[in-house]
Every structure is written in C-alpha cells, then in structure tokens.
Amino acid sequence: MTFPERFSDLPDYAFPRLRKLLSGSAPGGEVIDMTIGEPRHLMPDFVGKILARNVAGFARYPPNDGTPELLGAIGGWLSRRYGVTVDPATQVMALNGTREGLFNAVVALCPERKNGRQPVVLVPNPFYQVYAVAALAVQAEPVYVPATAATGFLPDYAALPAEVLERTAIAFVCSPSNPQGAVADGTYWKTLLELAERHDFHVFADECYSEIHRDTPPPGALEVAQEVGADPERVVIFHSLSKRSNLPGLRSGFVASGPECSARIRKLRAYAGAPLPLPLQRVAEQAWSDEDHVRASLALYRQKYRLADGIFADLPGYRGPEGGFFLWLPVADGEAAALRAYEKAGVRVLPGAYLGRSAGGENPGKGYVRVAMVADLDELQRGLCRLRDCLDVK
Secondary structure (H helix, E strand, O other), X not given: OOOOHHHOOOOOOHHHHHHHHHOOOOOOOOOEEOOOOOOOOOOOOOHHHHHXXXXXXXXXXXXXXXXXXXXXXXXXHHHHHHOOOOOHHHHEEEEOOHHHHHHHHHHHHOOOOEOOEOOEEEEEEOOOOHHHHHHHHOOOEXXXXXXXXXXXXXXXXXXXXXXXXXXXXEEEEEOOOOOOOOOOOHHHHHHHHHHHHHHOOEEEEEOOOOOOEOOOOOOOHHHHHHHHOOOHHHEEEEEEHHHHOOOHHHOOEEEEOOHHHHHHHHHHHHHHOOOXXXXXXXXXXXXXXXXXHHHHHHHHHHHHHHHHHHHOOOOOOOOOOOEOOEEEEEOOXXXXXXXXXXXXXXXXXXXXXXXXXXXXXXOOOOOEEEEEOOOOHHHHHHHHHHHHHXXXXX
16 A cells, blocks of 8 residues: 555654754763653642542543533633633533644544635644644645744734635644744734634634743633634634643643534544543543642743743844743754754754745744753753853854
C-alpha cells in the first residue's frame, strides 16, 4: 500500500528532525533540554488521592463524552474564567488530549466542498502541526498564513484574497500562540469573527496556554463571541489540563462550541475517539474546579518571564512572550543556532523552521529558535545564560 499522496510532502515531525540534526555532534557541556513543551511544575497534590479513591473505575467503560460531573466542572470554569454561559450537556465534550480533538473537529466540521470548490483551512505559520495534517486528512487545502513580527506574531487573515476567504471552512488561531507567545486581544477576535461571519467559516481557537500569561488573562474567543452577539456555532474552542494544571500525562482536555457543532463532533467521536478513563475524569473534574494550583504555577512562570527578560535584554530583536512558556528567539539561522548551542553549550533548542512551512518560498520560522521554559529556575537560568553566550544573532 502506498502513502496517500496528499501526505507525501509532510516533513518529518520536529523532534525526529532535531535528533537527526544533532546525531553527529557531541554536547559541549551538561545537556539541558529546552525543546519539548512538557510542564515540569508540581502537579496538584490531590491527583493521587482521587485516583486511589476511584481506582475501581478502571474496570468500567468510561462515558465517551465525559461524566456529567466533569462537564459541569468545565462549564463552571468557563463561567468563572470568561463569563461565558454554556450548557455542559450539549456544548461541551471531554477529550483525550486536545490534539485528538483538534484533528477530529476538522473531520467533523469541514465540508467536502465550499462554494462548489475545494475547501481551505487557514493555518498560522509557524503552527502546531496537527492543524495542517487534519486539513490534509479531509482533503482540504491548508493555506499557511505568516504570523511574523510584522503582524504581531498572529495571522492576518483579513489580508487574504477574497477568493481564498470564500473557500475557507476553518481558520485556526492559537492564543497565547505556540511558538511565539503572542496574545489575541479582543479587537483581534472581533475582527476575525466579523470576517468569519462575512465569509461563513468556523474559528477554531486553540487556547491551551490561556492560563500562562504575564499580567492580564488573555480573552477567549467564545467570550468575545458572546460579547458581540456572534453565533456560538461560529466558534470552536479547545482547552487542556496539560499546561494549566501541569498534567500532560493525564491527556485531558475539552472542546466547546454551539450545540449543533458539538453534536457533530460528538457523533464522530462516538466512532473514532478514545474516552478518558473514569478515574482520570474524576481527577480532571477536580482540576477544573480548583484554582490554587493554577495560581501557584502561574507565579513560577512569571518569575521565568522576568529571568528571560533580564538575560536577553541586550539580544537584538528580543521580544518576551505575552503568554505561554516558549521563547521565540531571533537568530541568523535556526538550524545553525540549534546545532551551535548543542555543540558549544550542551543546550538543546528547537529550530523554528521545524514548526513552520515554506510558503511563497519563505519559511517564517527559519530565523528563530524555540526555547521551552519548563525546567526549574536554577536549570533554566543555566540553560538560558549558556544559550545567550553562544547565539549567532541576525
């Protein structure tokens, strides 16, 4: 059997590419890995206790959509965090990690034709790679839209030609963005919602880093949609406990939208989704209900922002993230910088081009490296200082 042609031009995933890049080199010191966005702050102390109380739940098939208690906890969090009112039973669905949800929502909601032609899925560039793979899976055309310093590191979808917008079925936005750490403000969301209404497409808001930010919590797409009276079916939001609660291994997230979109996603997931085991749903229920552990983790990330701002204060073009836990550092060439950082300092960082795609002959990630600020403060300081001292800047 041959690999489907529409996937033939997919590059290898970022981390195998990095291993290949570094495979012939020796580290120039203690290896400090700053590549993977895996939170290392303490997970909430209630996790083990809840698992122990509910271990018998592993002997039962779990509810595919999420227990009523979990869906209610998510609905309560949306109300407290964003002032958004949803019906948990018809507008919220639990996910086994948001990557699964992002992919399946495209399958469920992207039409086979848009205005009689191949549909378009708009993808910010650089981007979380599942966006493009999901578009290809449904035989839509992924259109990679630069999210660069010139556009505030968010995609300017309104600048696209009308011909593209008329074929657009879905537009992805990540806020705070991975990898650049940019935040979509209320004006950005309102402009995008107006564009979506005018050209009849869905806005997929990947908000997994929403609880990691500097001073002001980022607004949410569903929040702004409610403020301006937009159709809730227009917006599909995705959230996760991986970053918010330092529980990446729990594989727990959710998707929320209007009742019609939610029903279509739920119907597909009944056939193709992997439900979250019942004991893990009980943990997730408590995690969405508790803010103390979120505040403690956020305080640590704010220390990391201050640390990075001080270390890279003299780096030309440095821009500290507004949210999330990645640094997006400008360099002359991302691959060369990543190789040099490993060989000279033992620091592993990710070339920005591995997160982007060449469009119009240019990969907007080429002149950057992504640095994950997930280690403890001491290790992070050592790694950032070593990295600073060996960077070849633009």
